[in-house]
Amino acid sequence: MALRRSASLNPTPLTRLRQALQPDWVHTMRARRIAAAALVVLAGVAAIRSDPDGDRTAAVVAARDLAPGITVTPDDVLVENRLATTLPDGSQADLGGVVGATLAGPVRRGEVLTDVRLLGSRLAKAAAGPDARIVPLHLADNAVVELVRTGDVVDILAAADSGSNAVPRVVASDAVVVLVSAKPKSATAANDRVVLVALPAHAANAVAGAALTETVTLTLH
Structure with missing residues (x-):
């Protein structure tokens, strides 16, 4: 050898x-x-390596800082190609699914908009379970509205008109605040602010019914 x-x-x-x-x-x-x-x-190495363009996908992102409660306009968002592995679940690829929707929380410029950032059934499901509903509330005390923030967990109390001797009662517990409407510029519209809460369907219906005939307020956890 x-x-x-x-x-x-x-x-x-x-x-x-x-x-x-x-x-x-x-x-x-x-x-x-x-x-x-x-x-x-x-050729074998090229086939094994991923295509950089193939790893990217379209995503709707905020074009500027956005406040909760606004209706999204075409000027508020844009579509960018982002790495697919960096996109969160529920990201939106089409402007048509975002423009015209209402934001459920504040969004920073460049942030990818997901389904739970927009008011809808998916937001309710994420907040309070698969059968959840969203209920709008006008609170008796506008000062409480100033204290509530998106994501707060609250109990909802209702009582007859303040002139009666009715004792307030707890209508529902563990509601999740999904939106607090923006503070109006006009002082005359201060009482028009709305708090949206997510609840299981049965509790949501009870709260909506109480809000029709009684005064409601919140206690924060």
């Missing part, structure tokens, strides 16, 4: 002559085979 290896490293004059007399096409064929093998290897 050692003798054979030594012979390959130190070819005899006859071997050198034979190699020199080989036609050019032999050397060319050998070079082509080497090049073809290299191309096969490169």
